[in-house]
Amino acid sequence: DAKTTQPPSMDCxxxxxxxxxxxxxxxxxxxxxYWYRQIHSQGxxxxxxxxxxxxxxxxxxxxxxxxxxxxxxxxPHATLRDTAVYYCIVRVYTGVWGAGTKLxxxx
Amino acid sequence: xxGVTQTPRHLVMGMTNKKxxxxxxxxxxxAMYWYKQSAKKPLELMFVYSLEERVENNSVPxxxxxxxxxxxxxxxxxxxxxxxxxxLYLCASSPQTGDGYTFGSGTRLTVV
Numbered sequence: 332d333a334k335t336t337q338p339p340s341m342d343c344x345x346x347x348x349x350x351x352x353x354x355x356x357x358x359x360x361x362x363x364x365y366w367y368r369q370i371h372s373q374g375x376x377x378x379x380x381x382x383x384x385x386x387x388x389x390x391x392x393x394x395x396x397x398x399x400x401x402x403x404x405x406x407p408h409a410t411l412r413d414t415a416v417y418y419c420i421v422r423v424y425t426g427v428w429g430a431g432t433k434l435x436x437x438x
Numbered sequence: 439x440x441g442v443t444q445t446p447r448h449l450v451m452g453m454t455n456k457k458x459x460x461x462x463x464x465x466x467x468x469a470m471y472w473y474k475q476s477a478k479k480p481l482e483l484m485f486v487y488s489l490e491e492r493v494e495n496n497s498v499p500x501x502x503x504x505x506x507x508x509x510x511x512x513x514x515x516x517x518x519x520x521x522x523x524x525x526l527y528l529c530a531s532s533p534q535t536g537d538g539y540t541f542g543s544g545t546r547l548t549v550v
Contacts, residue, residue, distance in 0.1 A: 365538055374442075374528050374541030375481070422536070428481040 335419045340433040349406040351432050353419030356400040362422045364395060366404045368415040369431070375418065378404065409436045441465045444529050444542035452550055453519060459545045461512040461529030469535040470512040472504060473528040475544075481528065487512060488535050519549045 336354040343349040355364060363382050367375040379386055379393045381402070386393045392405040406413055418431040442463045451457050461470065472484040486494035487506040501523075503515040512529055526546055530539040 363538075367539075367541075372526060372544070372546070374444075374530075374543050375539070377538055377540065380538055430480050 335421060335429055337417070337419055337429065337432045339430060340435070342435050342437055343406075343409045345411060345436050345438050346408055349409040349413065349434060349436070351404040351406075351417050351419075351434060352401065353404070354401045355419070355421050358399055358421050360399075364393065364399075364402050365420045366391070366393065367418045367420065368413075368434075369418065370412075370415045378417075409434075411436050411438065442529055442531055442540050442542035444527075444545050446545060447543065448546045448548075450548045450550060451516065451519065453521070455519075456515070456517040458516065459514040459527055459529075459547075461514075461542055463510055463529075463531040463540070465531060465540060467531035467533050467540070468509055469532045469537070470506060470509070471530040471532075471539065472512065472514050473530065475526040475528060476522075477525070485514075486535060493535065516547075519547075521549050524548045 363380050365380040366378040368378055369375040379388055379391050381393045381395050383395060393402060395402045414434060414436045416431040416433050418428055445460045449457060468489050470487045473481045474484055475481050483496050484498045485492060485504045490506045490509055501518050505513040505515060524547055526544045528544045529542040532539050
């Protein structure tokens with residue numbers, strides 16, 4: 332299984348863009364990068380996913396490097412409600428989720 | 439609601455009790471999953487079902503017994519649990535195994 336590496340925690344000021352990095356250097360050619368977030372003790376919420384191209388939806392943007400070994404999730408205008416643990420996952424059907432990045436949005 | 443409904447939301451049970459967790463999805467998904475999340479620990483995959491057949495059992499103790507009667511429903515039967523089994527139990531579904539998940543809100547289980 333491809334594994335991911337994320338910083339354990341990050342802070343971001345409210346209203347600013349939050350950029351969350353993820354390394355996935357062992358990703359296979361057909362594996363997607365998925366991002367989820369988990370707000371305290373709730374089920375994880377799907378944010379976005381991508382294979383090669385950059386993706387954008389109403390929640391976030393996903394930037395994937397050309398070699399696909401890393402990606403960045405961008406929350407363009409972070410709000411206090413974006414405070415959560417953010418998980419970067421490759422090969423979703425896996426038991427290995429990792430600890431994610433705890434993102435704290437500060438007023 | 440996310441489309442995946444879990445009941446009950448909270449459960450307190452004694453070590454000698456038998457209880458069941460229920461998960462229901464009407465998203466038309468063919469794969470369903472049970473995850474366990476202990477306090478301050480990452481999610482651990484427990485079981486995977488695809489088209490009502492169990493395709494993965496991640497070395498889960500036999501005191502946890504899953505059941506998938508149809509593609510919309512998934513149960514986790516619990517008996518003679520230990521206090522260390524106290525955790526958030528999450529159900530998820532996806533169109534096929536390997537696709538992105540939709541998670542339920544979870545059942546917070548406390549074993550006393």
